[in-house]
Amino acid sequence: MSLQTSTRAPEEYRSLIDNLRDFIDQEVIPREDLKAVHDGDALRRVANELHALALTRGLGAPRARPEDGGLALSWTECCAYLEQAGRSFLGPLALRCGPPTQPDIFALESLATPAQRERYLQPLVRGERASCFAMTEPAPGVGSDPRMLSTSAQRTSDGWVINGHKWFISGAMRADFAIVVARSEVGPSWFIVDMDNPGFQIVRDIPTMEPFDIGGHAEILLKDCHVKADALVGEEGKGLAHAQLRLEGARLFHCMRFIGLASRAMSIAQEYALKRESQGVQLADHQMVQSMIADAHIQLYAARQIVLDVARRLDTGDSIRHHSSMAKVFVSEAVYQVADSAVQICGALGISEDTPVSMILRMLRPFRIYDGASEVHRSAIARRALNYRLPA
Structure with a gap:
């Protein structure tokens, strides 16, 4: 997108993230109806209501321009913003930063003609079209x-x-x-x-x-x-290059959101481990449970750092094709493992729908396929590392 790196002061940015965290905790998560997960009409109504509420708080699409109701955040600033938004299933919908809208906007910002911008892009950014x-x-x-x-x-x-x-x-x-x-x-x-x-x-x-x-x-x-x-x-015959442009931002946004969702699953599991007793002691006192929790936090920390590095590269205008592939593979597998551990810690409750944990696991599993399967990315990463050239 044609945006410059944000010049927000650190304290202003921290206030924005605190505001968003409170919005997700107090307004968005309580509106999740686990019994209506496949009711598209109901979810759209809730998402629209939450979007209007978000705007009153000064929250909006992270990469969109202020005149379009956005925040014009840098890619680096998007990391914490999208993680907080992603803690709820409804957060990205409420903030107009979910797929496929967000990556389509990202691509059309670079490729659309003036007429296409007026007819399609601008209504898309405003949430009037999908x-x-x-x-x-x-x-x-x-x-x-x-x-x-x-x-x-x-x-x-x-x-x-x-x-x-x-x-x-x-x-x-x-x-x-x-x-x-x-x-x-x-x-x-x-x-x-x-x-x-x-x-x-x-x-x-x-x-x-x-x-x-x-x-x-x-x-x-x-x-x-x-x-x-x-x-x-765009240009005829350049569709694959255009797709790569679209995917680079999309992969990174997926990673940011899903780190938030995985961290929420682990938080739920930790709360359960502190309350549930097993063999006369709290579940949290068992070393096997502690090991799963520790590994989850290591994976989340590593995932955040790799995404932050790719975001910084985007902000400086570097090509991120190679690095975004590595980030996508690592993060997609790390967040799934974190959610899987959360399910394991919660036991039977973890596979039920009494908590969001099992749903989080189901949301995260397809990411290892979407935007390029892990195996395909690994092959591409290795070929680039070996300086291998594919036949024309």
Whole structure:
């Protein structure tokens, strides 16, 4: 995004984080209804109410401009902000910093034409419209290997005709428009497609293990889907480079939010360990439990430091492709292990839905797949480390 590093004074920033922490504790977490985790309409209503309340507190989207209701935080400042927001399932929704909206905004800030900014980006930033990013396809289409992209875009006299099959498109069930990745004669390209386009069909909402998922994960068919010439986003044939731009910020925001969610799970487990007795002593006095708690805090500390380092690199304008991959792999696995330990400490209560712990575990597990599976990132990290060059 076209933002400079924030110049907030340290005391002003600490006050902002304290305000946010209090907002999440006092307003957001109490509004979580564990029985309504799959009720998208109810969650949207609550998120909108919380967003209005957040604005009265001077809280908003961390990277958006102040004139759009945002805070214009630097990437470094986002670390603590997003961790606090992420402690609640509803926090990122209330603060307009959840996926896919946030990474779509990040990409469109750099790529959108003036007309696209007015029609799509600005309403997206203001929360008046919702977006989704349609890239993943069923086999044999694109998954982890971008070279397998099969959705096509054929040029016409006044635009493009798109044909293809997409699935697991996060947020599509509530989106107003999609950023569709399709292959033109030049190469992979991006196109904005309104959801009411006659050639754009949502087949179904694919159920997943995640609770509090208000946007769903849609399966989509594009059949003779005609869009105007001005639907092209960025440069034709540069779709994979555009996707990398989008993913770098998205991975980091995921990491920040999920550190907050994992830390909340461990906090719940620690409170339980201090109350529950086992074999005549508090659960917290057992060395095996202490070991799990200690390892969790080590993992959270390491996760925060690696994310902070990547955020600083972003603020200085460095390329973070290599470092964001390492951060994504480490953090996705660390936060899941922390949540898994929290479940183990809580025992049977941990696998129930009487507390949010089991839901936190289910929220964190897909991150090892989303935005690139850990195995794919490890391969890319190793190849770059070995200075290996992929064939054209």
